Amino acid sequence: MSLDHRQVAEEIAAARHSIDTTLMMLRGKMNELKTNLENTVNELESTGALSSAAGLGSVQEAGFQIDRLVHRLEIQRQHLEQALAHIRIVQTTR
Numbered sequence: 001m002s003l004d005h006r007q008v009a010e011e012i013a014a015a016r017h018s019i020d021t022t023l024m025m026l027r028g029k030m031n032e033l034k035t036n037l038e039n040t041v042n043e044l045e046s047t048g049a050l051s052s053a054a055g056l057g058s059v060q061e062a063g064f065q066i067d068r069l070v071h072r073l074e075i076q077r078q079h080l081e082q083a084l085a086h087i088r089i090v091q092t093t094r
Helices: 003-050 053-093
Strands: none
Touching: 003 053
């Protein structure tokens, strides 16, 4: 395996690891959002109009974080697809 092939393999492995890490973070934030939503719904049902808005703020913040992670995941996926397309081009030119 030449140095170029090794570098490409290392970059793909790093990209895959980055995607896996983002997916784990996304799952965690989605679980956090689920818990926040359940707690907020329970508070609204039990106290009605007297409930605090703190729960809604945490739901909103979790939503923003999920949105950022989804955007990051999309960029990571695009980079991985570009690397794989480059590999296919190199393989077909041989």
